[in-house]
Amino acid sequence: xxxxxxxxxxxxxxxxxxxxxxxxxxxxxxxxxxxxxxxxxxxxxxxxxxxxxxxxxxxxxxxxxxxxxxxxxxxxxxxxxxxxxxxxxxxxxxxxxxxxxxxxxxxxxxxxxxxxxxxxxxxxxxxxxxxxxxxxxxxxxxxxxxxxxxxxxxxxxxxxxxxxxxxxxxxxxxxxxxxxxxxxxxxxxxxxxxxxxxxxxxxxxxxxxxxxxxxxxxxxxxxxxxxxxxxxxxxxxxxxxxxxxxxxxxxxxxxxxxxxxxxxxxxxxxxxxxxxxxxxxxxxxxxxxxxxxxxxxxxxxxxxxxxxxxxxxxxxxxxxxxxxxxxxxxxxxxxxxxxxxxxxxxxxxxxxxxxxxxxxxxxxxxxxxxxxxxxxxxxxxxxxxxxxxxxxxxxxxxxxxxxxxxxxxxxxxxxxxxxxxxxxxxxxxxxxxxxxxxxxxxxxxxxxxxxxxxxxxxxxxxxxxxxxxxx
Amino acid sequence: xxxxxxxxxxxxxxxxxxxxxxxxxxxxxxxxxxxxxxxxxxxxxxxxxxxxxxxxxxxxxxxxxxxxxxxxxxxxxxxxxxxxxxxxxxxxxxxxxxxxxxxxxxxxxxxxxxxxxxxxxxxxxxxxxxxxxxxxxxxxxxxxxxxxxxxxxxxxxxxxxxxxxxxxxxxxxxxxxxxxxxxxxxxxxxxxxxxxxxxxxxxxxxxxxxxxxxxxxxxxxxxxxxxxxxxxxxxxxxxxxxxxxxxxxxxxxxxxxxxxxxxxxxxxxxxxxxxxxxxxxxxxxxxxxxxxxxxxxxxxxxxxxxxxxxxxxxxxxxxxxxxxxxxxxxxxxxxxxxxxxxxxxxx
Numbered sequence: 001x002x003x004x005x006x007x008x009x010x011x012x013x014x015x016x017x018x019x020x021x022x023x024x025x026x027x028x029x030x031x032x033x034x035x036x037x038x039x040x041x042x043x044x045x046x047x048x049x050x051x052x053x054x055x056x057x058x059x060x061x062x063x064x065x066x067x068x069x070x071x072x073x074x075x076x077x078x079x080x081x082x083x084x085x086x087x088x089x090x091x092x093x094x095x096x097x098x099x100x101x102x103x104x105x106x107x108x109x110x111x112x113x114x115x116x117x118x119x120x121x122x123x124x125x126x127x128x129x130x131x132x133x134x135x136x137x138x139x140x141x142x143x144x145x146x147x148x149x150x151x152x153x154x155x156x157x158x159x160x161x162x163x164x165x166x167x168x169x170x171x172x173x174x175x176x177x178x179x180x181x182x183x184x185x186x187x188x189x190x191x192x193x194x195x196x197x198x199x200x201x202x203x204x205x206x207x208x209x210x211x212x213x214x215x216x217x218x219x220x221x222x223x224x225x226x227x228x229x230x231x232x233x234x235x236x237x238x239x240x241x242x243x244x245x246x247x248x249x250x251x252x253x254x255x256x257x258x259x260x261x262x263x264x265x266x267x268x269x270x271x272x273x274x275x276x277x278x279x280x281x282x283x284x285x286x287x288x289x290x291x292x293x294x295x296x297x298x299x300x301x302x303x304x305x306x307x308x309x310x311x312x313x314x315x316x317x318x319x320x321x322x323x324x325x326x327x328x329x330x331x332x333x334x335x336x337x338x339x340x341x342x343x344x345x346x347x348x349x350x351x352x353x354x355x356x357x358x359x360x361x362x363x364x365x366x367x368x369x370x371x372x373x374x375x376x377x378x379x380x381x382x383x384x385x386x387x388x389x390x391x392x393x394x395x396x397x398x399x400x401x402x403x404x405x406x407x408x409x410x411x412x413x414x415x416x417x418x419x420x421x422x423x424x425x426x427x428x429x430x431x432x433x434x435x436x437x438x439x440x441x442x443x444x445x446x447x448x449x450x451x452x453x454x455x456x457x458x459x460x461x462x463x464x465x466x467x468x469x470x471x
Numbered sequence: 472x473x474x475x476x477x478x479x480x481x482x483x484x485x486x487x488x489x490x491x492x493x494x495x496x497x498x499x500x501x502x503x504x505x506x507x508x509x510x511x512x513x514x515x516x517x518x519x520x521x522x523x524x525x526x527x528x529x530x531x532x533x534x535x536x537x538x539x540x541x542x543x544x545x546x547x548x549x550x551x552x553x554x555x556x557x558x559x560x561x562x563x564x565x566x567x568x569x570x571x572x573x574x575x576x577x578x579x580x581x582x583x584x585x586x587x588x589x590x591x592x593x594x595x596x597x598x599x600x601x602x603x604x605x606x607x608x609x610x611x612x613x614x615x616x617x618x619x620x621x622x623x624x625x626x627x628x629x630x631x632x633x634x635x636x637x638x639x640x641x642x643x644x645x646x647x648x649x650x651x652x653x654x655x656x657x658x659x660x661x662x663x664x665x666x667x668x669x670x671x672x673x674x675x676x677x678x679x680x681x682x683x684x685x686x687x688x689x690x691x692x693x694x695x696x697x698x699x700x701x702x703x704x705x706x707x708x709x710x711x712x713x714x715x716x717x718x719x720x721x722x723x724x725x726x727x728x729x730x731x732x733x734x735x736x737x738x739x740x741x742x743x744x745x746x747x748x749x750x751x752x753x754x755x756x757x758x759x760x761x762x763x764x765x766x767x768x769x770x771x772x773x774x775x776x777x778x779x780x781x782x783x784x785x786x787x788x789x790x791x792x793x794x795x796x797x798x799x800x801x802x803x804x805x806x807x808x809x810x811x812x813x814x815x816x817x818x
Contacts, residue, residue, distance in 0.1 A: 193715070207708035208784075217705055284783060284805035286703060337786045338707035 003418035019302065033161040037143035040310045042136070044465065045319040046306065047430020048075035049304035050256040052418040053263040055156035059301040064093050065100065068153040069107040071423075074254030075149065076112045079307055085114035087145020090132035091305070092122040093153050094421040094456075097160040103153075127453045128152045130302065130423020130461035136308045137325035146313040150429075151305030158301070166194030204456065206336050209455060210344070212373065216282025216291050217272050218341030219375040222382045226290040230274040232374035233415045234294040240412025241267035243431075248411065253283065264298055264418040284363055300418030304426040306433075312369035323433035323449070326464040329353035340393075343376045345460025346452035347383040351394050352363030353462050354450075359401050363448065364407065364433060368428045370453040371413040382453065412434065425453055429463070436467035444469045472676060481542040481629055489545055489587045492725045495594045499602040500534040501784045526710045534794040537597035537681045538642065542629040543651060545588045547651045550576045558583060558723045562751060564758030578764065579754030581618060581669050582610070583724035584764075587648045588628045589673070592644065598630070600642060600677040607749040608641065609771045614764040616668040621650040624668075633682065640680040645759075668764075701773075701810045704785040704801055707735075708759065714779040720751040723806035749812070756800035756814040759786050763793070766818045773810040780804070782811060 029202070050070050059067065068091055076082050093102040124131045129152035136148035156337070163171070173186040203210050209217075218231075243249060244261055251311030275306050279289035281296065312322055331349035333340035344367070354360060361367075361384065369377045378384045384400035391397070411431050414424055432449045440447040449465045559566050559578040567575045576584075593602045618624065627647040632642050648669040717731030729736035730746055737745045753770040760769070776782065783805040788798040800814040 203709075209706070209709050213709070221705075285706070288649060336704060336707070337788050 015200055018187040036132040039111045040140055040143050040146075042140040042308050042315070042325045043308055043314055043321040044140075044323045044325060044429060044433040045309050045314045045317075045321060046075060046307040047252050047305070047426065048320075049253055049423065049430065050074075050252055050302050051259040051262050051301035052300050052420055052423070052427075053259055054418060055299040055301050057157075057263055057301070057435060058257055058259045059155060062155065062158040062301070063112070063158050063301075064096070065107050065154050066183075067155055067256075067301065067303040068093075068104070068151065068305075069110045070254070070256045071151055071153065071305040072107055072111040072113065072149065074256075075307055075454055078251060078254070079317065080418050081307075081317065082452055083114055085116045085119075087148045088136060088139060089113070089117055089119045089149040089151070090122050090135045091119070091149075091151040091153060092124075092128040092132060092422050094123065094125055095154055095156060095159040096121075096123070096127065096219050097158075104151075109189045121440060123197070123422070124455035124459060124461065125460035126419070126421045126424060127330070127455035127459055128422035129162045129429070130451070130453050130463060131425070132446055133234040133308070133325065133328075133425060133463060134328040134461070135304065135383075140308060140310055141325075144265075147307065147309040149305050149307055151303065151426050152420075152424070153303035154420035154422045155301040156299035156420075160321060164194050164196055165462070166191060169446060170194065180457060183323075191468065202393070204335075204342065210281075212281035212291060214335065214342035215373045215379075216289065217338065218286060218344060219286035219290060219373075221341065222375075222379045223381065224290065224375045224378045226275070226288075226292075227271070228378055229295040229374035230271045230292075232371065232377055233274050234269055234271045236371055236409060236412045236415040237266050237269045238375075239410060240416035243411040248434070250276070252434060262417045264300065265416050269294070290309065291373060295415065297372055297414045297419035301421045302418065302420035302423050302427075304423040304430065306426045306430050320437065322437045323465040326448075326466050327353060327463065328463045329356070330461045331457065331462070333432050333458040340458070341379060342456070342458055343372055343454035344379065344383065345458055345461070346454050346462055347380045347389075347460075349392065349460045349462040350450060350452055351384075351396065351400050353464060354400075357464060359448070361403060361450075361465075364450045365439065365447045366410060366432060367403055367408050367451065368413065368432050368448040369409065369447055370419075370428065370451075371409070372419065372422055372454055374415060376454055377408070380454075386398045423452075425461070428453070429465070433465055433467065436465055440467040440469045476760050481540050484541050484543045486543060486545045486588065486591065489548060490591045492587050492590055493727050495587070495590045495730070496603075496729065497694065507664065521636040524795050536633060536640070536680070538599065538630045538633050539592075539595065539597040541592075542627055543588050544628075544642060545626040545736065547623045548584060548626050549623050549734055550581075550584065550618060550620050554584070554723070558754075559758075561719050561723045562754040562758050564754065564814070565761065568764065569617060569619065576618040576620055576622075577762065578612065578614045578669070578762075578766070578768065579750060579753070579757050581614070582612070582622075582646070582671055582750055582754075582813075584624070584650060585626045586724065586726060587642050587673070588626045592628050592630060592727075593675075599633070600640065600675070600680060604678065605707050606676040606678060606773055608676050610674070610750070610753060611672045611767075611769045613670045614668070614687065615666070615670075615766045618648070618668055620651075623666075624648045625651050627667075635682050636676055639673055639676055639678040640682050643675050644673045644675060646673070652785050658722050669793055701803070701808065703805065703808055704781065704787070707786050708784040708806070709786055710782050710802070712757065712778055712780050712782065713777070714745065716747055716751065716778050717745045720748045724748065724750065726750070742777075744777045747778055747780075747811075752802055752812045753778060753814055756784070756802060756812065757816070759784070759800055760788060760798040760814070760816050761808055762795050762798065762816045762818060766795075766816055768814060768816045770812055770814045772803075772812050775809040776802070776804075 043457045089108050103121050122132050132150035136150040138143045170190045177183040177186050271432045274294040277292035280288040281291040329349045331345040333345045335342040387399045387400050390399040428451050436447045436449045446468050451463045454460045478683050559577050564577050630644050632643045647667040649665045721727045730742050731748050732738050734744045749772045785801045789796040798816040802812045803810045
């Protein structure tokens with residue numbers, strides 16, 4: 001508090017501002033005058049991302065900091081908030097080097113934002129972008145800040161490589177050793193095998209199974225067919241391709257490093273073409289293996305960010321109120337002994353969120369279910385239609401029910417766009433907010449959307465967004 | 472271990488400290504190639520089907536084999552923090568602490584701690600079965616009280632119930648661990664005076680050894696019967712076991728049996744390649760369940776786990792942590808649909 005007051009006080013103007021705009025009311029997100037905090041509505045007012053690229057491709061030599069800075073700068077440029085101090089920027093990455101302990105603050109310092117803007121790192125695996133959205137929206141709803149950025153970034157190309165346990169222990173011992181003799185003793189414990197580097201694991205630490213292998217078990221349990229998965233994948237590519245062609249992303253994506261479009265997108269793919277691919281997950285199960293590289297997301301590099309603000313702040317900055325962040329919910333399942341599927345947590349989170357807000361799945365106009373795998377979407381939908389699951393696991397008298405597929409992932413999702421883990425949440429929030437707003441205006445009624453994102457560790461995050469025709 | 476109580480009193484053989492396993496394996500291996508072979512080993516060699524250098528024409532003969540009526544005791548074996556922690560690291564067990572924050576010894580580590588005493592028994596000249604080539608069939612552990620790191624234990628080991636098995640002769644090696652009494656009250660030591668905190672019965676098979684007709688057989692747990700066909704459960708985990716798994720476990724357990732250490736040394740003893748220690752598999756399975764004493768756990772080894780390997784694992788638990796009631800861990804080869812081991816835990 002002290003530092004903040006000092007930084008913003010008239011006696012100590014920020015050097016960057018030249019002092020001229022210090023007293024402008026729109027400048028600071030918190031006033032120094034005591035005033036009661038009021039509950040506010042949090043609005044998504046803008047979004048921006050880099051095009052997503054398959055790992056090892058055009059962003060192979062780009063760090064996560066550079067990627068996130070690009071997403072921030074694009075958002076700042078588009079909204080005209082260069083030099084402004086925001087209440088907070090929340091972001092995160094799943095694959096993060098130890099030196100990047102301030103992964104968000106560093107890009108803020110390197111961006112066009114006022115350097116007095118704090119950054120906070122958040123991480124909840126693939127739901128990171130959902131949690132940053134929740135964090136910033138809740139700060140606004142509580143009246144703590146007027147405006148903030150939520151985002152996420154990941155680069156499997158820039159993944160940390162660490163030394164093995166053996167070398168790490170020797171190095172730690174060496175670091176603690178005082179005398180040359182102790183140092184030699186520490187080094188003498190080193191074995192050649194200790195020198196092999198360790199790449200980041202893709203396996204769940206408690207089970208040793210990769211996410212794909214876990215999902216293959218869930219896929220088999222729900223009897224999801226290969227055809228249904230390939231259809232989801234083909235739709236994802238076709239929908240995303242149409243959205244790119246329509247110019248919808250013109251104000252949601254900023255080209256980066258010569259990349260203008262998501263590189264994983266295959267507009268000309270089809271269910272027939274996808275049917276030709278060999279299965280990659282679930283091959284050691286008793287059931288038929290149905291999951292291929294085509295109906296699973298590839299490793300991807302990219303960054304995304306959204307601007308969330310109060311109505312007053314948005315109006316003052318002439319930004320549209322795209323969608324209200326109505327509510328968010330998280331869930332986790334016990335996957336360790338196979339009681340529930342690793343990626344099934346959203347199936348629990350969404351019904352809780354809907355019930356809390358007096359809604360049913362059928363009340364939702366647009367549903368975004370993150371396509372970690374095509375079968376993730378299908379197992380969640382199957383669970384909601386299953387009376388036994390809804391009764392025994394969700395405690396519901398009636399099943400959640402079927403989803404009208406024309407409401408699902410209308411602009412494509414991660415199978416086509418790719419999935420830079422932490423960046424996916426805010427990619428979806430930005431896309432859905434813009435679409436909800438367009439529909440609300442066109443239909444002259446409030447339009448509600450639901451987002452579901454599954455995450456490693458048996459976790460899931462969901463969010464309710466609503467757009468209104470006015471404003 | 473009531474069978475023990477029915478036996479005539481066993482002669483107590485007191486060892487001052489735990490013997491070195493390396494030395495005993497060297498002795499056992501030496502016996503195998505005929506150097507310094509003792510009467511018992513010579514008897515055993517005549518009946519073992521192992522491919523033996525220079526003994527390819529080994530004949531099988533019905534022999535009258537008797538277990539030595541002894542029990543080996545090693546008093547005051549300390550549970551070392553370092554030993555427990557490196558063991559836990561290799562089998563991926565969390566090092567647990569009690570309610571006062573004191574480190575608790577892992578149940579699998581207690582087996583490793585007492586194992587040299589068991590080996591001292593198996594490699595004795597009067598032990599009637601060949602040490603090298605014994606197949607570990609199963610282990611039955613009754614772990615009644617938590618043992619803390621830093622405590623001292625008295626180890627008692629004996630062999631019992633030499634019996635017929637469809638593939639040879641089976642024998643129980645029983646290990647009892649008791650808290651060492653304070654001071655030098657020797658009368659308080661040993662069986663009978665203090666209840667064991669950990670009792671383990673390991674069942675070994677000497678393949679091809681045929682017992683004379685007066686020997687009991689086909690006893691107990693149906694171990695001699697053909698197993699029902701294995702239906703793989705739905706996996707919940709996978710272990711990626713590197714070629715060095717046997718060496719890593721040997722380093723923390725002291726069990727340097729050559730069949731675990733490398734391909735060539737294992738092949739020399741008739742294996743397809745280096746195989747994982749049964750007690751590595753058992754300890755790692757137990758670690759996944761994360762069960763604490765008091766408990767009973769049993770592991771049955773079905774087929775050797777040849778290294779390196781990626782094996783499927785299924786954990787089925789009722790309750791967790793303090794609330795754990797029972798658990799089953801199945802470890803199998805998914806490609807060949809062959810079970811390696813099954814662990815069950817009861818609390």
